[in-house]
Amino acid sequence: MWFARRMLSLVGALALAVSITFVLLRALPGDAITAQMRISGASAGSIAERRTALGLDLPPLHQYIDYWIDAARGDLGVSLIDGQPVTDIIMNQLDSTLLLAASALATAAAFGLLLGCAAGLGGFIVSRTARIVIGLAISVPIYWTGTITLFVFAAQLRILPAIDDGTWRGLVLPSAVLGFHTAGAIARVTWATVRATNTADFVRTARGKGLRESHVILSHILRVGLPAILSVIALQAGFLLGGVVVTETLFSRPGVGRLLLSAALGQDYPVVQGIVLWSAFAYSVVQLLFDAANWLIDPRLRTT
Amino acid sequence: MMFRIVLIGYIVIIIFGRALTPYDPRTTQPEIALQAPTWAHPAGTDALGRDVLSRALHGGTQTLTSAAAAACLALGIGLLVGLRMGGTRIDAGIDTLIAAGLTIPSIIVALLAITLIGNSDWALIIAVSTAQIAPVARLTRTLAQGAARADYVQAADALGARPLRLLTRHILPNIVPTLAAYACVTFGACIMNGAALTFLGLGGEIGRAEWGAMLYEGRQAFRTAPWIAFVPGIGITCAVLLLNELSDRLTRIR
């Protein structure tokens, strides 16, 4: 029953996300081909003809309904620029995005939890250092960290490639940099939660009972604070799966983020809608997974 | 004590610093472009010969107020949306809305804002804050849900306490610490998003002495002139670190 409700919510989120995007896109003036055709010297007549052929002059409601009818059959449409199927276009970028998202998230979760615990529970020096690192992770723009690491490791030391070369080495820099910055948000929430829980009575009891500190941290403090932390991790997972345009650009990796940017600027509606659909889907699936994780760790939720 | 000194010092510099600068942040002097720091120009000059220090001091207020505005907007709306459901019954509709909101790319919102309002600061603020509303709402919801399950809240509810009282007396105080912490992240994210959108040309007026824009310019020239990004970078990092510390101290008062 709970599962069915979540599935409904998932579908609803997808539909809503794409619908909002649809409206926002159509609210922008211009379209995918007019500007380029004018620059190529096309006459107003040819432009009008081409727009009709692409269905761009149909009333928006008509376009909206057509889109959903096709989508229900699995047809996400084709690029307005050359007719490539949207599913193909997105699939081409997907494995790179998934790979980066997975490795960056793993790094971020591990590093974030560690930093957060260090900041909330560590001694004076450890705690201060951790907090400064967290501050850097949220305040330094990723394009700076990325540029500097590229400069140091790729150009000067030449131990890592500047572009994705298809092996694990091409993944190290982007996932490290992306992971570091994603860890910031996770660490911040971990720190606050841990600190708040640390003063709770049951923790004092646990310590008073003589339990090992690591056990206290893992089983008592983190366990209770986990829902909030997991919530942030899930959020970041959703963002990562939706594509991270700056990272992809910096490290010259294919990915859904770069695709979204160029499609949005180029007003290639079907591609943008397809990507939003994917993002909403990926986010919802991640949410489902983490809700399940929540359910496992928090016995209180099971009584509902 | 140390912290208070630094905080007040920082605020003073931000507000009054601009009066101390001898140079107009917009005056270009290409002859002295990309000069390393000297006594005349303590933070060096940028690619068009403008004094980096003056620009950074002038830009500070702008960056921080824009980011603060965006963050407040996001926190306010996000809180309202998130609390509405978490505190009372689970409203699957709002849940869906949030999930949808998280996946709308901020680029599109930015493009739309620019088209409707023009490529100005307000367009940037709106675009940046919209991206943060859903995450705040999401976090609020999870926290509020957790808080609502506490025994004493259930007890109060059973006693017939009105939802508003439940909210203000029981739920809100429990979620404020974590939310305050997240507010820092939101603020930092607003600065970063602003800089990223500037990176894409969606960042409002060009040539403004705004830190995000200066960081971006600095990145273009970092091989030849790494000092361009130094002062605004320090400014942003300090702001975020101070805010971290501040929220920390505020939430300890309980």
Add this chain to the structure above:
Amino acid sequence: MQQRKLPISISAGIWIMCLFGLGCARAPLLANDTPARHKIVYGLTLQPSGFDPHIHASSELGIPLRQVYDTLVYRDPETQAFVPGLAESWTISPDGLIYTFNLRRDVRFHDGTPFNAAAVGANLDRIVSPDTGSLKAVFMLGSYSGHELVDDYTIRLLLSESYSPLLDSLSQVYLGMASPTAFNAVSRDRYQFHQVGTGPFTFVEYVPGDRLVLRRSADYAWAPPFYRAALGTSVDEVEFRFFTESPATRAIALESGDAQIMGELLPSDARVLTNNSAIRLIPVPVVGQPLQFLMNTGRYPTDDLRVRQAILFGTNREAIVDAVFQRYSPVAWGPLSANSPYYDRGLRGAYAYDPTQARALLEQAGLTDTDNNGFVEAAGVEIVINVIVPPWGLIPEVAQLIQDQWRTIGLRAELMPVPSRNILVETVNQGEYNLVAFYSFGVDGSVLNDYFLSSGSLNWARIGNPDLDNWLMEATRQTDFAARQGLYSQIQRLIMNEAFILPIRDYVNLNGASATLDGVAFDAYGWFPLIPNFTELE
């Protein structure tokens, strides 16, 4: 007490397994039988929406595809004159309406299909077909109305009216000859992944966002004279990678050795690279229009000639070329770049920087600073010059410099940044601008048509000058080179006399190449490398 394993470790475990799985799945693609002995990585700076030369419009696609396709004619890189390509010879009828091409008989496409007149016809049909949806190639054909196959190796192109840029169009990769067998075998959107031409390199694969790979063709026996014959040290495989919008990382990729050659480096990075002995800087001027601002003659105050001239006199272009372009580009004096065959040298020095003259002109136009705030007004209303500023080509920096320079003559400039080309076009449509930065490239003088004809699709200066219209149309019809030069001379002078544009600098593409790469040369248009001539030094 039961010790529950935290789900976080389970989740982490799942992620790590996914990581492994995907990592293994992304194994390097199948190699060909013989490993390439001389392989280079060429950095592209833009990810075009597609790579079909008949459909898409980006000049970036020409960089790899120029090696895959031959064209009927070529332009010699040194002299810019037309030389035979797939056509051995050609004649143009006296009225300019019929172009007859005699094709080579020894050419085959990479898939074995013989090259002949029917193949050329099939290509032209594909380009003009509405189903193809060409965004550029079809418009380059001008008044082309059809073709006639005279015999197996002779084809006639028919025009509805004389159109002299046709040969120029036919020398460009957008009208390259593709194998009809290949493009008929797949749907129109799939052809870009399975391209077949007759050129010195064969198309191996294209993975969007990732790479495009070419391999030298062993059977290429019909090269134009400026392609060097293959040597043992010739580059025989090229992998194009996409280093999109991060100019700062282009130089890094060259230094790290991840790319052996890349264009469009930032001037400041180019300066740094000149100190690196492992990398050579190769500046290549591109022919066409310079970086320019078109001045809107339909909007106050740029509707007044004196104001436009004041803008020209009041802009210190030497300083801009110095500061922004690090002296890698020459100052532009007119609507065509100095290396255009139609360039009028008499324009050099026109409107040289003279702020006094600028102020005087503004006064004559009735604009003075009556309230002493540093900016001029007319009848108490402050004058604002709106400038549309796109994000490419360092135009934002140029605009900021100009804005500051105009303060000395009292003009207030308001910069309107636009994030994309589409939005730029829409902003222009709304009409509330005085200056807009836009320009095109090309060797033929007809590149000016769209901008300066009253009916031109890019007539953003809102010009309606009958002389200009007549001369431009006449130059497009006229096939005699000397006559065209005369006409374009008049055209350039009129444009500058009327101050329709503010030219800034001639475009110079800053390429960086590894010092081990030799023979690096570019074609007559400036953008496209002649990769068959590249060799690797041992």
